Amino acid sequence: MDWTEFPEMGREELRDLKKGIDASFREFSRAYGESLEAFFNPLLQFMIWFERLLLATPWPIILAVVAAFSYLGSRSWKISIGAVLAFLAIGYLGMWEDTMATLAIVLVATMVCIAVGIPIGILMARYNRAQSLITPVLDIMQTIPSFVYLIPVVMLLGIGKVPGLLAVCIYAVPPIVRLTNLGIRLVDREVLEAADAFGANYRQKLFGVQIPLALPNIFAGVNQTIMMALSMVVIASMIGVKGLGVPVLRAISNQYLALGLMNGLAIVVLAIIIDRVTQSYGRRLQAHRNGGDHG
Protein backbone atom coordinates (compact mmCIF):
# COMPACT_ATOMS: atom_id res chain seq x y z
CA MET A 1 0.00 0.00 0.00
CA ASP A 2 1.18 3.48 -0.79
CA TRP A 3 1.39 5.54 2.41
CA THR A 4 2.28 8.82 0.78
CA GLU A 5 -0.98 9.21 -0.98
CA PHE A 6 -4.13 9.54 1.11
CA PRO A 7 -6.83 7.05 0.18
CA GLU A 8 -9.25 9.59 -1.22
CA MET A 9 -12.84 9.13 -2.08
CA GLY A 10 -13.31 8.56 -5.79
CA ARG A 11 -13.37 11.71 -7.92
CA GLU A 12 -16.77 10.94 -9.36
CA GLU A 13 -18.33 10.12 -6.06
CA LEU A 14 -16.98 13.30 -4.53
CA ARG A 15 -18.36 15.31 -7.42
CA ASP A 16 -21.71 13.63 -7.09
CA LEU A 17 -21.75 14.28 -3.36
CA LYS A 18 -21.12 17.99 -3.86
CA LYS A 19 -23.61 18.14 -6.68
CA GLY A 20 -26.16 16.37 -4.56
CA ILE A 21 -25.78 18.83 -1.72
CA ASP A 22 -25.93 21.79 -4.11
CA ALA A 23 -28.97 20.43 -5.86
CA SER A 24 -30.89 19.71 -2.71
CA PHE A 25 -30.14 23.13 -1.29
CA ARG A 26 -31.24 24.67 -4.57
CA GLU A 27 -34.44 22.65 -4.28
CA PHE A 28 -34.87 23.92 -0.78
CA SER A 29 -34.35 27.54 -1.75
CA ARG A 30 -36.72 27.19 -4.67
CA ALA A 31 -39.36 25.72 -2.41
CA TYR A 32 -38.95 28.00 0.58
CA GLY A 33 -37.08 31.05 -0.73
CA GLU A 34 -40.21 33.06 -1.32
CA SER A 35 -41.85 32.27 1.96
CA LEU A 36 -38.59 33.12 3.73
CA GLU A 37 -38.50 36.42 1.90
CA ALA A 38 -42.08 37.03 2.93
CA PHE A 39 -41.12 36.18 6.50
CA PHE A 40 -38.32 38.71 6.48
CA ASN A 41 -40.35 41.36 4.67
CA PRO A 42 -41.38 43.27 7.82
CA LEU A 43 -37.73 43.46 8.78
CA LEU A 44 -36.87 44.75 5.31
CA GLN A 45 -39.58 47.40 5.52
CA PHE A 46 -38.28 48.44 8.92
CA MET A 47 -34.72 48.73 7.61
CA ILE A 48 -35.81 50.77 4.64
CA TRP A 49 -37.87 53.02 6.87
CA PHE A 50 -35.06 53.45 9.38
CA GLU A 51 -32.47 54.25 6.73
CA ARG A 52 -34.81 56.76 5.09
CA LEU A 53 -35.47 58.31 8.45
CA LEU A 54 -31.77 58.81 9.11
CA LEU A 55 -31.22 60.22 5.61
CA ALA A 56 -34.26 62.47 5.67
CA THR A 57 -33.44 63.96 9.05
CA PRO A 58 -31.59 67.29 8.75
CA TRP A 59 -27.99 66.88 9.76
CA PRO A 60 -28.08 69.33 12.69
CA ILE A 61 -30.75 67.20 14.31
CA ILE A 62 -28.67 64.04 13.81
CA LEU A 63 -25.70 65.83 15.38
CA ALA A 64 -27.86 66.89 18.32
CA VAL A 65 -29.09 63.33 18.75
CA VAL A 66 -25.53 61.98 18.58
CA ALA A 67 -24.42 64.53 21.17
CA ALA A 68 -27.37 63.76 23.42
CA PHE A 69 -26.92 59.99 23.23
CA SER A 70 -23.21 60.09 23.81
CA TYR A 71 -23.67 62.39 26.77
CA LEU A 72 -26.48 60.28 28.27
CA GLY A 73 -24.38 57.17 27.77
CA SER A 74 -21.03 58.36 28.97
CA ARG A 75 -21.79 61.46 31.09
CA SER A 76 -18.62 62.89 29.66
CA TRP A 77 -18.39 66.15 27.74
CA LYS A 78 -15.14 65.04 26.18
CA ILE A 79 -16.68 61.99 24.55
CA SER A 80 -19.77 63.83 23.31
CA ILE A 81 -17.79 66.73 21.86
CA GLY A 82 -15.44 64.23 20.22
CA ALA A 83 -18.42 62.40 18.72
CA VAL A 84 -19.88 65.59 17.28
CA LEU A 85 -16.52 66.66 15.81
CA ALA A 86 -16.08 63.21 14.26
CA PHE A 87 -19.49 63.36 12.63
CA LEU A 88 -18.75 66.88 11.35
CA ALA A 89 -15.54 65.65 9.76
CA ILE A 90 -17.29 62.65 8.23
CA GLY A 91 -19.94 64.89 6.72
CA TYR A 92 -17.43 67.45 5.48
CA LEU A 93 -15.45 64.72 3.71
CA GLY A 94 -18.55 63.62 1.80
CA MET A 95 -19.35 60.42 3.66
CA TRP A 96 -22.54 61.51 5.42
CA GLU A 97 -24.98 59.40 3.42
CA ASP A 98 -22.86 56.26 3.56
CA THR A 99 -22.36 56.75 7.27
CA MET A 100 -26.11 57.06 7.84
CA ALA A 101 -26.68 53.87 5.83
CA THR A 102 -24.02 52.04 7.85
CA LEU A 103 -25.42 53.36 11.10
CA ALA A 104 -28.86 52.14 10.02
CA ILE A 105 -27.79 48.57 9.34
CA VAL A 106 -25.58 48.38 12.43
CA LEU A 107 -28.34 49.64 14.68
CA VAL A 108 -30.97 47.34 13.18
CA ALA A 109 -28.57 44.40 13.36
CA THR A 110 -27.88 45.20 17.00
CA MET A 111 -31.59 45.29 17.78
CA VAL A 112 -32.08 41.94 16.07
CA CYS A 113 -29.10 40.44 17.90
CA ILE A 114 -30.38 41.67 21.27
CA ALA A 115 -33.88 40.39 20.56
CA VAL A 116 -32.58 36.98 19.52
CA GLY A 117 -29.42 36.68 21.59
CA ILE A 118 -30.61 37.51 25.09
CA PRO A 119 -33.41 34.92 25.17
CA ILE A 120 -31.02 32.27 23.82
CA GLY A 121 -28.48 33.23 26.47
CA ILE A 122 -31.15 32.93 29.17
CA LEU A 123 -32.11 29.52 27.86
CA MET A 124 -28.48 28.40 27.94
CA ALA A 125 -28.09 29.61 31.50
CA ARG A 126 -31.17 27.72 32.61
CA TYR A 127 -30.47 24.36 30.97
CA ASN A 128 -27.02 22.82 30.84
CA ARG A 129 -28.21 20.76 27.92
CA ALA A 130 -29.07 23.87 25.93
CA GLN A 131 -25.64 25.23 26.73
CA SER A 132 -23.84 22.14 25.47
CA LEU A 133 -25.92 22.14 22.28
CA ILE A 134 -25.67 25.84 21.50
CA THR A 135 -22.02 26.47 22.36
CA PRO A 136 -20.64 24.55 19.33
CA VAL A 137 -23.08 26.39 17.07
CA LEU A 138 -21.74 29.70 18.40
CA ASP A 139 -18.20 28.47 17.82
CA ILE A 140 -19.04 27.70 14.20
CA MET A 141 -20.74 31.06 13.71
CA GLN A 142 -17.69 32.89 15.00
CA THR A 143 -14.98 30.95 13.20
CA ILE A 144 -16.42 29.93 9.85
CA PRO A 145 -15.22 32.39 7.18
CA SER A 146 -18.05 34.83 6.50
CA PHE A 147 -17.81 34.26 2.76
CA VAL A 148 -18.85 30.66 3.30
CA TYR A 149 -22.19 31.46 4.81
CA LEU A 150 -22.75 34.26 2.35
CA ILE A 151 -23.23 31.55 -0.31
CA PRO A 152 -26.35 29.87 1.12
CA VAL A 153 -27.72 33.20 2.33
CA VAL A 154 -27.47 34.65 -1.17
CA MET A 155 -28.87 31.46 -2.70
CA LEU A 156 -31.86 31.70 -0.43
CA LEU A 157 -32.58 35.39 -0.33
CA GLY A 158 -30.63 36.88 -3.20
CA ILE A 159 -28.71 40.11 -2.88
CA GLY A 160 -29.94 42.99 -0.78
CA LYS A 161 -30.50 44.39 2.67
CA VAL A 162 -32.02 41.32 4.34
CA PRO A 163 -29.31 38.82 3.38
CA GLY A 164 -26.76 41.46 4.39
CA LEU A 165 -28.45 41.91 7.73
CA LEU A 166 -28.56 38.15 8.20
CA ALA A 167 -24.85 37.84 7.45
CA VAL A 168 -24.06 40.60 9.92
CA CYS A 169 -26.24 39.02 12.59
CA ILE A 170 -24.73 35.54 12.17
CA TYR A 171 -21.34 37.05 12.83
CA ALA A 172 -22.38 39.49 15.56
CA VAL A 173 -24.84 37.56 17.71
CA PRO A 174 -22.49 35.09 19.49
CA PRO A 175 -20.96 37.53 21.99
CA ILE A 176 -24.29 38.67 23.36
CA VAL A 177 -25.49 35.08 23.69
CA ARG A 178 -22.31 34.00 25.42
CA LEU A 179 -22.13 36.95 27.78
CA THR A 180 -25.80 36.73 28.73
CA ASN A 181 -25.31 33.07 29.59
CA LEU A 182 -22.08 33.77 31.45
CA GLY A 183 -23.49 36.78 33.28
CA ILE A 184 -26.47 34.84 34.57
CA ARG A 185 -24.34 31.90 35.59
CA LEU A 186 -21.96 34.18 37.48
CA VAL A 187 -24.70 35.64 39.68
CA ASP A 188 -23.81 35.09 43.33
CA ARG A 189 -25.29 31.80 44.54
CA GLU A 190 -25.96 33.26 47.96
CA VAL A 191 -28.17 35.96 46.50
CA LEU A 192 -30.05 33.40 44.44
CA GLU A 193 -30.47 31.20 47.48
CA ALA A 194 -31.90 34.16 49.36
CA ALA A 195 -34.40 34.69 46.53
CA ASP A 196 -35.30 31.00 46.76
CA ALA A 197 -35.66 31.17 50.51
CA PHE A 198 -38.18 33.99 50.19
CA GLY A 199 -40.22 31.94 47.75
CA ALA A 200 -39.35 33.67 44.48
CA ASN A 201 -40.50 31.76 41.39
CA TYR A 202 -38.45 31.41 38.22
CA ARG A 203 -39.69 34.66 36.67
CA GLN A 204 -39.14 36.63 39.86
CA LYS A 205 -35.62 35.27 40.12
CA LEU A 206 -34.87 35.89 36.44
CA PHE A 207 -36.15 39.44 36.22
CA GLY A 208 -35.57 40.48 39.80
CA VAL A 209 -32.14 39.01 40.46
CA GLN A 210 -30.40 37.26 37.60
CA ILE A 211 -30.84 39.70 34.73
CA PRO A 212 -30.22 42.85 36.81
CA LEU A 213 -27.06 41.35 38.26
CA ALA A 214 -25.95 40.02 34.87
CA LEU A 215 -26.61 43.38 33.21
CA PRO A 216 -22.99 44.57 33.18
CA ASN A 217 -21.98 41.37 31.40
CA ILE A 218 -24.96 41.48 29.07
CA PHE A 219 -24.02 45.02 28.24
CA ALA A 220 -20.45 44.02 27.50
CA GLY A 221 -22.03 41.56 25.06
CA VAL A 222 -24.05 44.34 23.41
CA ASN A 223 -20.88 46.36 23.05
CA GLN A 224 -19.07 43.43 21.42
CA THR A 225 -22.02 42.77 19.15
CA ILE A 226 -22.01 46.35 17.89
CA MET A 227 -18.28 46.21 17.27
CA MET A 228 -18.57 42.98 15.31
CA ALA A 229 -21.52 44.28 13.31
CA LEU A 230 -19.44 47.29 12.32
CA SER A 231 -16.57 45.08 11.26
CA MET A 232 -18.92 43.16 8.95
CA VAL A 233 -19.94 46.30 7.07
CA VAL A 234 -17.43 45.78 4.25
CA ILE A 235 -18.33 42.13 3.70
CA ALA A 236 -22.03 42.91 3.86
CA SER A 237 -21.55 45.50 1.12
CA MET A 238 -20.44 42.66 -1.17
CA ILE A 239 -24.00 41.40 -1.15
CA GLY A 240 -25.67 44.69 -1.69
CA VAL A 241 -25.78 46.51 1.61
CA LYS A 242 -25.29 50.23 1.14
CA GLY A 243 -22.96 52.14 3.38
CA LEU A 244 -19.31 52.82 4.09
CA GLY A 245 -18.37 49.34 2.91
CA VAL A 246 -19.26 50.08 -0.71
CA PRO A 247 -16.58 52.73 -1.31
CA VAL A 248 -14.07 50.55 0.55
CA LEU A 249 -14.79 47.70 -1.85
CA ARG A 250 -14.48 50.09 -4.81
CA ALA A 251 -11.18 51.31 -3.41
CA ILE A 252 -9.84 47.75 -3.12
CA SER A 253 -10.68 46.85 -6.70
CA ASN A 254 -9.39 50.13 -8.14
CA GLN A 255 -6.50 50.79 -5.77
CA TYR A 256 -7.88 54.12 -4.56
CA LEU A 257 -5.81 54.61 -1.42
CA ALA A 258 -7.42 57.82 -0.18
CA LEU A 259 -10.98 56.63 -0.73
CA GLY A 260 -10.34 53.37 1.10
CA LEU A 261 -8.52 55.09 3.94
CA MET A 262 -11.17 57.75 4.52
CA ASN A 263 -14.10 55.34 4.54
CA GLY A 264 -12.17 52.81 6.57
CA LEU A 265 -11.33 55.48 9.13
CA ALA A 266 -14.96 56.55 9.22
CA ILE A 267 -15.86 52.99 10.27
CA VAL A 268 -13.13 53.12 12.92
CA VAL A 269 -14.40 56.43 14.24
CA LEU A 270 -17.95 55.11 14.49
CA ALA A 271 -16.64 52.07 16.32
CA ILE A 272 -14.62 54.10 18.78
CA ILE A 273 -17.48 56.45 19.58
CA ILE A 274 -19.99 53.66 20.10
CA ASP A 275 -17.50 51.64 22.11
CA ARG A 276 -16.59 54.46 24.48
CA VAL A 277 -20.19 55.47 25.02
CA THR A 278 -21.49 51.95 25.64
CA GLN A 279 -18.52 51.01 27.81
CA SER A 280 -18.87 53.93 30.14
CA TYR A 281 -22.60 53.27 30.28
CA GLY A 282 -21.79 49.65 31.19
CA ARG A 283 -19.49 50.83 33.94
CA ARG A 284 -22.22 53.01 35.38
CA LEU A 285 -24.53 50.01 35.42
CA GLN A 286 -22.40 48.47 38.13
CA ALA A 287 -21.90 51.62 40.12
CA HIS A 288 -23.61 49.98 43.11
CA ARG A 289 -20.77 47.47 43.30
CA ASN A 290 -18.13 49.92 44.38
CA GLY A 291 -20.34 52.57 45.89
CA GLY A 292 -18.99 52.31 49.39
CA ASP A 293 -15.87 52.78 51.43
CA HIS A 294 -16.82 50.01 53.83
CA GLY A 295 -15.74 46.40 53.65
Added chain:
Amino acid sequence: MADHDNIKVKIKSLYKVFGDNPQSVIGEVQQGMGKPELLEKHGHVLGLNNISLEIPERKIQVIMGLSGSGKSTLIRHINRLIEPTAGEIWIDGEDVLSMDEAALRDLRRFKTSMVFQKFGLLPHRTVQQNVEYGLKIQGVADAEAHERSARWIARVGLAGFEDHYPGQLSGGMQQRVGLARALATDAEILLMDEAFSALDPLIRTDMQNILLDLQEELHKTIIFITHDLDEALRIGDNIAILRDGAVIQEGDPQEIIMTPADDYITDFIRDINRSKVIKVRSIMSPGGVSGQGAQIPADTSLEAALAPLSKAENQTCTVVDKSGAPVGTVSLNGAIAALTPPESDEPVAMQY
Protein backbone atom coordinates in the same frame (compact mmCIF):
# COMPACT_ATOMS: atom_id res chain seq x y z
CA MET B 1 -46.61 31.68 77.91
CA ALA B 2 -49.34 29.12 77.85
CA ASP B 3 -48.55 27.61 74.49
CA HIS B 4 -44.82 27.39 75.00
CA ASP B 5 -44.81 23.65 74.68
CA ASN B 6 -46.42 23.52 71.24
CA ILE B 7 -44.15 21.96 68.68
CA LYS B 8 -43.71 24.26 65.67
CA VAL B 9 -41.22 22.32 63.63
CA LYS B 10 -40.77 18.61 63.90
CA ILE B 11 -37.92 16.75 62.26
CA LYS B 12 -38.04 12.99 62.34
CA SER B 13 -35.30 10.50 61.40
CA LEU B 14 -33.86 12.87 58.85
CA TYR B 15 -30.99 11.65 56.67
CA LYS B 16 -29.06 13.43 53.99
CA VAL B 17 -26.53 11.60 51.87
CA PHE B 18 -24.50 13.48 49.28
CA GLY B 19 -23.29 11.61 46.22
CA ASP B 20 -24.25 10.25 42.85
CA ASN B 21 -26.97 7.89 43.98
CA PRO B 22 -27.96 8.50 47.60
CA GLN B 23 -31.04 6.27 47.38
CA SER B 24 -28.85 3.26 46.66
CA VAL B 25 -27.02 3.54 49.97
CA ILE B 26 -29.63 5.05 52.27
CA GLY B 27 -30.77 1.60 53.37
CA GLU B 28 -27.35 0.75 54.69
CA VAL B 29 -27.05 4.14 56.36
CA GLN B 30 -30.36 3.58 58.12
CA GLN B 31 -29.00 0.24 59.25
CA GLY B 32 -26.24 2.18 60.99
CA MET B 33 -23.40 2.48 58.52
CA GLY B 34 -21.15 5.32 59.70
CA LYS B 35 -19.70 8.26 57.83
CA PRO B 36 -16.17 6.89 57.22
CA GLU B 37 -17.41 3.49 56.10
CA LEU B 38 -19.96 5.03 53.74
CA LEU B 39 -17.28 7.18 52.14
CA GLU B 40 -14.88 4.27 51.84
CA LYS B 41 -17.32 1.69 50.50
CA HIS B 42 -19.68 3.72 48.36
CA GLY B 43 -18.02 7.11 47.85
CA HIS B 44 -21.00 8.92 49.35
CA VAL B 45 -20.85 11.55 52.07
CA LEU B 46 -23.15 11.37 55.05
CA GLY B 47 -24.43 14.89 55.66
CA LEU B 48 -27.17 14.31 58.23
CA ASN B 49 -27.46 11.15 60.26
CA ASN B 50 -30.81 10.28 61.81
CA ILE B 51 -31.77 13.70 63.10
CA SER B 52 -34.90 14.01 65.18
CA LEU B 53 -35.72 17.36 66.69
CA GLU B 54 -38.83 18.96 68.06
CA ILE B 55 -38.60 22.70 67.92
CA PRO B 56 -40.98 24.48 70.28
CA GLU B 57 -43.06 27.42 69.18
CA ARG B 58 -41.94 30.94 70.07
CA LYS B 59 -38.57 29.88 71.38
CA ILE B 60 -35.04 30.29 70.16
CA GLN B 61 -33.69 26.90 69.17
CA VAL B 62 -29.95 26.98 68.65
CA ILE B 63 -28.30 24.35 66.53
CA MET B 64 -24.63 24.34 67.29
CA GLY B 65 -21.74 22.54 65.70
CA LEU B 66 -18.36 23.09 64.18
CA SER B 67 -17.80 23.36 60.46
CA GLY B 68 -18.67 20.16 58.69
CA SER B 69 -21.11 19.10 61.38
CA GLY B 70 -24.05 19.52 59.02
CA LYS B 71 -25.75 22.43 60.75
CA SER B 72 -26.16 24.57 57.64
CA THR B 73 -27.41 21.54 55.75
CA LEU B 74 -29.94 20.88 58.48
CA ILE B 75 -31.42 24.37 58.51
CA ARG B 76 -31.82 24.29 54.73
CA HIS B 77 -33.97 21.20 55.06
CA ILE B 78 -36.56 23.06 57.09
CA ASN B 79 -37.61 25.19 54.10
CA ARG B 80 -36.43 22.50 51.70
CA LEU B 81 -33.67 24.47 50.04
CA ILE B 82 -32.05 21.05 50.27
CA GLU B 83 -34.03 17.86 49.70
CA PRO B 84 -33.53 15.16 52.31
CA THR B 85 -32.60 11.63 51.36
CA ALA B 86 -34.94 10.15 53.95
CA GLY B 87 -36.99 11.31 56.90
CA GLU B 88 -39.83 13.64 57.72
CA ILE B 89 -40.22 17.35 58.26
CA TRP B 90 -43.40 18.80 59.69
CA ILE B 91 -44.25 22.45 60.19
CA ASP B 92 -47.46 23.22 62.09
CA GLY B 93 -48.56 19.67 61.44
CA GLU B 94 -48.04 19.99 57.70
CA ASP B 95 -45.80 17.56 55.89
CA VAL B 96 -43.22 19.74 54.18
CA LEU B 97 -41.86 16.95 52.02
CA SER B 98 -45.20 16.22 50.40
CA MET B 99 -45.66 19.84 49.33
CA ASP B 100 -45.70 20.58 45.61
CA GLU B 101 -43.80 23.53 44.20
CA ALA B 102 -46.58 26.03 44.74
CA ALA B 103 -47.22 24.96 48.32
CA LEU B 104 -43.51 25.06 49.04
CA ARG B 105 -43.26 28.58 47.60
CA ASP B 106 -46.11 29.65 49.85
CA LEU B 107 -44.36 28.11 52.83
CA ARG B 108 -41.23 30.08 52.00
CA ARG B 109 -43.18 33.26 51.31
CA PHE B 110 -45.45 33.33 54.30
CA LYS B 111 -44.30 30.96 57.00
CA THR B 112 -40.53 30.99 57.04
CA SER B 113 -37.95 33.62 56.38
CA MET B 114 -34.22 33.38 56.41
CA VAL B 115 -31.15 35.35 57.41
CA PHE B 116 -27.83 34.36 55.84
CA GLN B 117 -24.25 34.31 57.03
CA LYS B 118 -23.06 36.38 54.08
CA PHE B 119 -26.24 38.46 54.18
CA GLY B 120 -27.50 37.45 50.71
CA LEU B 121 -28.67 40.98 49.99
CA LEU B 122 -29.47 42.12 46.48
CA PRO B 123 -26.53 44.39 45.66
CA HIS B 124 -28.41 46.28 42.95
CA ARG B 125 -31.23 47.30 45.24
CA THR B 126 -31.33 49.88 47.99
CA VAL B 127 -31.82 49.07 51.65
CA GLN B 128 -35.49 49.92 51.33
CA GLN B 129 -35.94 47.72 48.24
CA ASN B 130 -34.09 44.87 49.92
CA VAL B 131 -36.32 44.98 52.96
CA GLU B 132 -39.37 45.11 50.70
CA TYR B 133 -38.14 42.10 48.74
CA GLY B 134 -40.06 39.41 50.59
CA LEU B 135 -43.18 41.54 50.60
CA LYS B 136 -42.99 42.13 46.87
CA ILE B 137 -42.70 38.39 46.33
CA GLN B 138 -45.72 37.87 48.54
CA GLY B 139 -47.55 40.27 46.25
CA VAL B 140 -48.07 43.02 48.81
CA ALA B 141 -49.04 46.34 47.19
CA ASP B 142 -46.31 48.96 46.82
CA ALA B 143 -47.66 51.45 49.32
CA GLU B 144 -48.11 48.87 52.06
CA ALA B 145 -44.75 47.25 51.35
CA HIS B 146 -43.15 50.66 51.60
CA GLU B 147 -44.82 51.45 54.87
CA ARG B 148 -44.01 48.06 56.44
CA SER B 149 -40.41 48.04 55.29
CA ALA B 150 -39.89 51.58 56.60
CA ARG B 151 -41.11 50.41 60.00
CA TRP B 152 -38.67 47.50 60.13
CA ILE B 153 -35.78 49.58 58.87
CA ALA B 154 -36.40 51.96 61.73
CA ARG B 155 -36.80 49.07 64.15
CA VAL B 156 -33.33 47.69 63.39
CA GLY B 157 -31.85 51.17 63.66
CA LEU B 158 -31.23 51.92 60.01
CA ALA B 159 -33.53 54.90 59.58
CA GLY B 160 -31.88 57.35 57.22
CA PHE B 161 -30.11 54.63 55.24
CA GLU B 162 -33.13 53.64 53.12
CA ASP B 163 -31.59 54.79 49.87
CA HIS B 164 -28.12 53.37 50.42
CA TYR B 165 -26.93 50.31 48.56
CA PRO B 166 -25.75 47.31 50.58
CA GLY B 167 -22.22 47.84 49.28
CA GLN B 168 -22.14 51.18 51.03
CA LEU B 169 -22.86 49.70 54.45
CA SER B 170 -20.68 47.95 57.03
CA GLY B 171 -21.16 44.24 57.70
CA GLY B 172 -23.19 44.83 60.83
CA MET B 173 -25.45 47.26 59.05
CA GLN B 174 -25.88 44.87 56.14
CA GLN B 175 -26.99 42.14 58.49
CA ARG B 176 -29.50 44.51 60.05
CA VAL B 177 -30.91 44.86 56.56
CA GLY B 178 -30.97 41.07 56.30
CA LEU B 179 -32.77 40.85 59.63
CA ALA B 180 -35.28 43.56 58.69
CA ARG B 181 -35.93 41.81 55.38
CA ALA B 182 -36.65 38.55 57.18
CA LEU B 183 -38.87 40.20 59.80
CA ALA B 184 -40.83 42.30 57.31
CA THR B 185 -42.63 39.29 55.86
CA ASP B 186 -44.21 38.53 59.25
CA ALA B 187 -43.20 34.90 58.94
CA GLU B 188 -43.61 32.95 62.15
CA ILE B 189 -40.41 31.01 61.70
CA LEU B 190 -37.10 32.74 61.42
CA LEU B 191 -34.21 30.66 60.08
CA MET B 192 -30.86 32.19 60.92
CA ASP B 193 -27.88 30.52 59.30
CA GLU B 194 -24.77 31.66 61.17
CA ALA B 195 -26.35 35.06 60.87
CA PHE B 196 -23.85 36.82 63.11
CA SER B 197 -20.76 34.71 62.50
CA ALA B 198 -19.28 37.02 59.89
CA LEU B 199 -19.40 40.03 62.21
CA ASP B 200 -16.82 41.49 64.57
CA PRO B 201 -17.25 40.41 68.21
CA LEU B 202 -18.58 43.76 69.42
CA ILE B 203 -21.02 44.06 66.52
CA ARG B 204 -22.03 40.46 67.09
CA THR B 205 -22.96 41.15 70.71
CA ASP B 206 -24.83 44.16 69.46
CA MET B 207 -26.81 42.10 66.99
CA GLN B 208 -27.53 39.44 69.62
CA ASN B 209 -29.01 42.18 71.80
CA ILE B 210 -31.15 43.40 68.93
CA LEU B 211 -32.38 39.89 68.30
CA LEU B 212 -33.18 39.25 71.97
CA ASP B 213 -34.97 42.59 72.24
CA LEU B 214 -37.02 41.82 69.16
CA GLN B 215 -37.79 38.34 70.38
CA GLU B 216 -39.12 39.69 73.66
CA GLU B 217 -41.81 41.50 71.76
CA LEU B 218 -42.30 39.27 68.70
CA HIS B 219 -42.05 35.74 70.11
CA LYS B 220 -41.11 34.12 66.83
CA THR B 221 -39.93 30.60 66.45
CA ILE B 222 -36.27 31.16 65.76
CA ILE B 223 -33.90 28.49 64.57
CA PHE B 224 -30.42 29.81 64.99
CA ILE B 225 -27.31 28.13 63.62
CA THR B 226 -23.96 28.95 65.15
CA HIS B 227 -20.52 27.51 65.78
CA ASP B 228 -19.99 29.76 68.75
CA LEU B 229 -20.87 28.27 72.12
CA ASP B 230 -20.99 31.62 73.90
CA GLU B 231 -23.50 32.81 71.36
CA ALA B 232 -25.50 29.62 71.71
CA LEU B 233 -25.61 29.91 75.51
CA ARG B 234 -26.47 33.56 75.36
CA ILE B 235 -29.47 33.46 73.07
CA GLY B 236 -30.68 29.86 73.07
CA ASP B 237 -33.75 28.73 74.95
CA ASN B 238 -32.78 25.31 73.77
CA ILE B 239 -29.59 24.01 72.22
CA ALA B 240 -28.94 21.01 70.01
CA ILE B 241 -25.31 20.12 69.47
CA LEU B 242 -24.46 18.55 66.16
CA ARG B 243 -21.42 16.50 65.30
CA ASP B 244 -20.75 14.57 62.11
CA GLY B 245 -24.34 15.10 61.09
CA ALA B 246 -25.89 13.70 64.26
CA VAL B 247 -27.38 15.36 67.33
CA ILE B 248 -25.23 14.41 70.29
CA GLN B 249 -26.96 16.42 72.96
CA GLU B 250 -30.07 18.48 73.20
CA GLY B 251 -31.40 20.52 76.06
CA ASP B 252 -31.52 23.93 77.66
CA PRO B 253 -28.20 25.71 78.15
CA GLN B 254 -28.03 24.93 81.90
CA GLU B 255 -28.54 21.26 81.22
CA ILE B 256 -25.74 21.15 78.70
CA ILE B 257 -23.30 22.89 81.00
CA MET B 258 -24.21 20.96 84.12
CA THR B 259 -24.48 17.53 82.53
CA PRO B 260 -22.52 17.35 79.29
CA ALA B 261 -23.41 14.16 77.43
CA ASP B 262 -19.91 13.13 76.44
CA ASP B 263 -16.26 14.14 76.35
CA TYR B 264 -16.72 16.09 73.16
CA ILE B 265 -19.19 18.42 74.78
CA THR B 266 -17.22 18.50 78.01
CA ASP B 267 -14.28 19.81 76.05
CA PHE B 268 -16.52 22.22 74.28
CA ILE B 269 -17.77 23.84 77.46
CA ARG B 270 -14.45 23.87 79.26
CA ASP B 271 -13.52 27.39 78.24
CA ILE B 272 -16.80 29.14 78.82
CA ASN B 273 -17.19 31.60 81.65
CA ARG B 274 -19.16 29.40 84.03
CA SER B 275 -19.77 32.12 86.59
CA LYS B 276 -21.67 34.12 84.02
CA VAL B 277 -23.57 31.31 82.36
CA ILE B 278 -24.63 29.05 85.21
CA LYS B 279 -27.75 30.17 87.03
CA VAL B 280 -28.48 29.62 90.66
CA ARG B 281 -31.46 27.41 89.83
CA SER B 282 -29.17 24.87 88.21
CA ILE B 283 -27.16 24.24 91.37
CA MET B 284 -29.71 24.78 94.15
CA SER B 285 -30.89 21.95 96.29
CA PRO B 286 -34.65 21.94 95.96
CA GLY B 287 -36.82 21.84 99.03
CA GLY B 288 -35.53 22.40 102.56
CA VAL B 289 -37.04 25.81 102.31
CA SER B 290 -37.36 27.84 105.44
CA GLY B 291 -38.18 31.07 103.70
CA GLN B 292 -35.74 32.73 106.06
CA GLY B 293 -32.52 34.60 105.37
CA ALA B 294 -31.38 36.37 102.25
CA GLN B 295 -33.24 35.60 99.02
CA ILE B 296 -31.79 35.17 95.54
CA PRO B 297 -33.85 34.98 92.34
CA ALA B 298 -33.48 31.64 90.58
CA ASP B 299 -32.15 33.25 87.40
CA THR B 300 -29.23 34.98 89.11
CA SER B 301 -25.86 34.03 87.64
CA LEU B 302 -23.25 32.56 89.98
CA GLU B 303 -21.13 35.63 89.50
CA ALA B 304 -23.87 37.83 90.88
CA ALA B 305 -24.77 35.35 93.59
CA LEU B 306 -21.30 35.04 95.17
CA ALA B 307 -21.40 38.36 97.02
CA PRO B 308 -24.79 37.87 98.69
CA LEU B 309 -23.89 34.26 99.49
CA SER B 310 -20.66 35.20 101.25
CA LYS B 311 -22.51 37.76 103.39
CA ALA B 312 -25.42 35.51 104.20
CA GLU B 313 -25.93 33.69 107.44
CA ASN B 314 -24.37 30.17 107.14
CA GLN B 315 -23.35 31.36 103.68
CA THR B 316 -26.62 29.95 102.44
CA CYS B 317 -29.47 31.71 100.73
CA THR B 318 -33.04 30.90 99.80
CA VAL B 319 -33.71 30.70 96.07
CA VAL B 320 -36.98 32.28 94.94
CA ASP B 321 -38.77 32.05 91.64
CA LYS B 322 -40.21 34.95 89.68
CA SER B 323 -43.24 35.24 91.88
CA GLY B 324 -41.04 35.38 94.96
CA ALA B 325 -41.96 31.91 96.24
CA PRO B 326 -39.03 29.98 97.74
CA VAL B 327 -38.03 26.96 95.64
CA GLY B 328 -34.76 25.79 97.17
CA THR B 329 -31.50 26.74 98.83
CA VAL B 330 -28.01 27.38 97.60
CA SER B 331 -24.72 27.51 99.50
CA LEU B 332 -21.49 29.35 98.84
CA ASN B 333 -19.58 26.07 98.71
CA GLY B 334 -22.00 24.68 96.15
CA ALA B 335 -21.59 27.78 94.04
CA ILE B 336 -17.81 27.59 94.16
CA ALA B 337 -17.82 23.89 93.33
CA ALA B 338 -19.97 24.55 90.28
CA LEU B 339 -17.35 26.95 88.92
CA THR B 340 -14.90 24.12 88.26
CA PRO B 341 -15.49 22.61 84.86
CA PRO B 342 -15.94 18.84 84.72
CA GLU B 343 -12.92 16.94 83.43
CA SER B 344 -13.10 14.82 80.32
CA ASP B 345 -11.46 11.39 80.37
CA GLU B 346 -9.17 12.00 77.45
CA PRO B 347 -7.77 15.00 75.65
CA VAL B 348 -10.00 15.57 72.64
CA ALA B 349 -8.49 18.71 71.32
CA MET B 350 -8.05 17.47 67.78
CA GLN B 351 -11.42 15.87 67.40
CA TYR B 352 -14.02 17.68 65.46
